[in-house]
Amino acid sequence: MSADVQFASLPAIADSDAPKSRGNLAAAALRFGSLLVFASIFVVFSLTAPYFFTVGNIGNVLGQSAIAGVLAIGLTIVLIAGGSNVVTGGIDLSLAANMGLSAAVYASLIQLGYGDATAAAGAILTGFAIGAVNAAAVVLAGIVPLLATLAVMNVVAGLELVLTENTVVPASTDVLSAISTSDSFGVPILAYILIGFTAIVAAIIQYTPLGLRLYAVGDFPDAARAAGLPLKRLVAGAFIASGLCGGLAGILSVSYLSGSTTGSGEMLLPVVVTALLGSVFSRRLVPTVTGTLISALFVGFLVNGFQLLNLPSTLVSGVQGLLILMVVSATTLLRKGEI
Amino acid sequence: MSASISAGRPLASLSRYGLILALIAVFSIFSAAAPTFLTPGNLQSILVNNFTLLAIVSIAMTLAVSAGGIDLSVGTAVDFASFAFVSLVLAGQPVALALLAALLAGALVGAFNAILISAIGVSPFLATLGTLFIGRSIQQLLTNGGNPVYLPPNGVPYAFRFLGHGTIAGLPVPLLIAAVVIASVAVLYSQMRFGRVVLSIGIQPSVVRYSGIALGRDVAVIFVLAGTVAAIAGIILTSTVTVYIPSSGNAFLLNAIGATFIGTTFSPLGRPNVAGTVLGVLLLSIVSNGLLLTGLNFYWQQVGTGSLIFAVLAFSFINQKAVGA
Numbered sequence: 074m075s076a077d078v079q080f081a082s083l084p085a086i087a088d089s090d091a092p093k094s095r096g097n098l099a100a101a102a103l104r105f106g107s108l109l110v111f112a113s114i115f116v117v118f119s120l121t122a123p124y125f126f127t128v129g130n131i132g133n134v135l136g137q138s139a140i141a142g143v144l145a146i147g148l149t150i151v152l153i154a155g156g157s158n159v160v161t162g163g164i165d166l167s168l169a170a171n172m173g174l175s176a177a178v179y180a181s182l183i184q185l186g187y188g189d190a191t192a193a194a195g196a197i198l199t200g201f202a203i204g205a206v207n208a209a210a211v212v213l214a215g216i217v218p219l220l221a222t223l224a225v226m227n228v229v230a231g232l233e234l235v236l237t238e239n240t241v242v243p244a245s246t247d248v249l250s251a252i253s254t255s256d257s258f259g260v261p262i263l264a265y266i267l268i269g270f271t272a273i274v275a276a277i278i279q280y281t282p283l284g285l286r287l288y289a290v291g292d293f294p295d296a297a298r299a300a301g302l303p304l305k306r307l308v309a310g311a312f313i314a315s316g317l318c319g320g321l322a323g324i325l326s327v328s329y330l331s332g333s334t335t336g337s338g339e340m341l342l343p344v345v346v347t348a349l350l351g352s353v354f355s356r357r358l359v360p361t362v363t364g365t366l367i368s369a370l371f372v373g374f375l376v377n378g379f380q381l382l383n384l385p386s387t388l389v390s391g392v393q394g395l396l397i398l399m400v401v402s403a404t405t406l407l408r409k410g411e412i
Numbered sequence: 413m414s415a416s417i418s419a420g421r422p423l424a425s426l427s428r429y430g431l432i433l434a435l436i437a438v439f440s441i442f443s444a445a446a447p448t449f450l451t452p453g454n455l456q457s458i459l460v461n462n463f464t465l466l467a468i469v470s471i472a473m474t475l476a477v478s479a480g481g482i483d484l485s486v487g488t489a490v491d492f493a494s495f496a497f498v499s500l501v502l503a504g505q506p507v508a509l510a511l512l513a514a515l516l517a518g519a520l521v522g523a524f525n526a527i528l529i530s531a532i533g534v535s536p537f538l539a540t541l542g543t544l545f546i547g548r549s550i551q552q553l554l555t556n557g558g559n560p561v562y563l564p565p566n567g568v569p570y571a572f573r574f575l576g577h578g579t580i581a582g583l584p585v586p587l588l589i590a591a592v593v594i595a596s597v598a599v600l601y602s603q604m605r606f607g608r609v610v611l612s613i614g615i616q617p618s619v620v621r622y623s624g625i626a627l628g629r630d631v632a633v634i635f636v637l638a639g640t641v642a643a644i645a646g647i648i649l650t651s652t653v654t655v656y657i658p659s660s661g662n663a664f665l666l667n668a669i670g671a672t673f674i675g676t677t678f679s680p681l682g683r684p685n686v687a688g689t690v691l692g693v694l695l696l697s698i699v700s701n702g703l704l705l706t707g708l709n710f711y712w713q714q715v716g717t718g719s720l721i722f723a724v725l726a727f728s729f730i731n732q733k734a735v736g737a
Contacts, residue, residue: 166666214726220673223666224722231714238711346545349538387557391549398528398542405533 107353107400111371118378125381129259135268136261138373140325141344143267144168145365146274147318148348152360153278154311155218156291163291163308165315166222167203168322168344170229173337175199175323177233180242180333189248196327197320203229204316208309218312230338243332252328263325267366270321275362287311288359343390346397347372353400430728431678431691438695438720442702449705456584462697464590468645469664470671470689471597472638477672477684478601479634480614481529481536485521486668488547489639490661492517493646495554498561498656507571511647518643519636521547526632536635544662551658563654576651586648593644598686610634615683670721671696677728695724 119126148165155163175196182192203225210221255261278284289297290307298304327333350372351365352358376389443450469486476483493514500510521543528539552558563572578585601607609630613620621627645664650656674695675688699720703713 210722210726214729216725216729217673220670220725221722223670224718224725226666227718228715228722229718231711231716231718234711234714235709342541342544346541349541385553385557387549387552389549390545390552394542394545394547394549397538397545398534401534401538401542402528402532 106403108367111367111374114371114378115374118374118381122378122381125378129255130377130381132255132258132260132264134370134373134377135264136255136329137263137377138369139261139263139267140172140322140329141340141347141372142366142369143270143318143322143325144172144340144344145347145351145369146271146362147315147322148344149351149360149362149365150274150278150287150311150318151218151315152291152348152352153284154287154291154308156294162218163311164218164222164345165207165312166219166341166345167207167226167229168315168319169337169339169341170226170233171200171203171316171319172322172326172340173333173335174203174229174233174236175320176327176333176337177236177242177323179324179327180244181236183244183246184242189246192244193324196323197317200316200318200320200323201313202316203319204313207316208312211312212305212309226338226341233335233337237333237335239335241332241334244327245331249328249331252325253331263329266325271362271366275366278362292359343372343393346393350397350400431674431688431695431724434724434727435691435695435698438698438702442698442705446702446705446707449702454701454705458697458701459587460584462701463693464584464586465645465649466664466667466671466696467590467690467693468593468648469642469661470668470675470693471593471686472641472645473668473672474675474684474686474689475597475610475634475638475641476536476540478614479610479631480617481631481635482540482669483525483635483638483642484537484540484665485525485543485547486638486642487659487661487663487665488544489518489521489642490646490649490664491547491551491656491659492521493643494650494656494661495551495561495658497647497650498563501569501572502561502563507569507575514647514650515640515643518639518641518646520639521642522636522639523632525639526635529635530628530632548659548662555658558658560658561656565654568654572651572654574651575648576654586652589644589648593641594686594690597641601686606630606633611683615681667696674721674724674728677725696721 124130148168151163151165153163178199179192179196182195183189187195207218207222207225210216210225211218214221216224252262252266256265278287286297286302286307289300290302290304294304323333326337347368348360348365351368352360354364354367355361372389372393375392376386379386379389448454469490472486472489473483476486496517497510497514500513501507525536525540525543528534528542529536534542555561575585575589580588599607601611609620609625613627613630617627642661646661649661671692672684672689674692675690676682676684678688678691679685696717699717700713703716708716
């Protein structure tokens, strides 16, 4: 008997058999539905596109998704701690600009003759500083995150222009080339970095008390406050973590593009979509680090498959938009049915 | 008790007028720093070149935000209207018909959002974000991968040029159109029942629902209206520059969000409001024009704009928090 109770309280897939949990059933249907879509797209591309289902190509997609993936994971942390309402809750619009500035700092320091360690420290410090400003604006000044990070985004994008004068700053060092090469299987090192980074962040967010507290602060701020959680410190920490992700993404992009380039702002909306879409790949339809990784890879494979099939890449943004609308509509309708 | 209330008052008004103070401060600084700033020609240039289009798009944004939502696809409505307008004028159709088609195109974008938000129940942020992405793809498909559509400079009908460059009683037509849009939406909120219902939806949707008001329908109307208003900006944009550039309308998005939310500091309750939005747009316009005139390095201008807005926001929100609003 007691074994049964314990079993039921485990977040097992067997939950869907319980008659009382229609909501879980619906969520499971959607979750597996979206995974099924992912799988079927994968199979279709494998059958139709030559070279799609090769270790090299899959590794390539992982590598190409690394920068967007790291950014989207940073945004996911803010989404978790800020709550599901994107307008008044958690969002970090400064992430893409953060990546641009961090990359510019790294490349400029290399140009000035500093070593990789100094340049990397500079990039990470830049990300940290941007995160800290966001945190202060949101937690201390009480500005809505949407607005605070929007203003910070403008300042950061401006600083990047000042630093690079809107040009490409080339940078190539041994460390950078080491990151952007592939191993003997043809899998880019960036792919391993993405997987490793996701594993570490997922371990912290999904499996430690700290992560649980972040969810509590985001979903039930009043309850979290009543329980004595340091609300402000946790939210501030989430923005700083997001800023650090921006700095890391900056380093990865310098390595991937052999320098800092302009136009990092273009990354913003795709990253937002990736992070928001990520919650579909989680058990309870909430933002999770692993869900965001799957979402980033999903988009990566979509783009890659389109390229291999010679389909116009202009369709990708439309497919992304349709996907998010279909998924969110399905979620909403399922939740309605549940009530 | 009464002492604490009267002590709160001056602070409350300070927060409310923080935006006006910021405007006055910015205006004075630029008047002193840039000799050409305070000339009639430049002031008109601020209104025509910086203010007009952003004001109209920001009013569209304010409509959506006042109903408790947000519209990330205002730029898409601008683009679709612009494309419809250019295509029909290029095809030799009368300008009146092209105008109608452009407004319809914007309304269509709004209607798509409205279906998602009201009928299905998708959150406005996600619904309009999806619309933005789909809209971008559609535009690229329509233009062979994103090629601009030019109108021949001398083949443009007079009515078309009039919309972009004409004057009535010495006032530029685009500015007059913006004024009409602002005034109409202000009247909608202050004088009409519909406007007040929308404002209450934004503040407390459950109460509105209990009052027996068809919430979904009103929200749907607001989003169609937002698309249509944004379309007006698309029409003026196209008539001014005689070219349609795919996805160029998105350039307004972040500034429109900024202006609308800066405007919320003007309302005692921190709600979006037309007057606040207009002041917010004015602030953004003056800052970008003024920084240009000070001869500051082009790249520093964006830093300046961002920092100034950040300062205004911090000031307003800290005050609001001090008041406890």
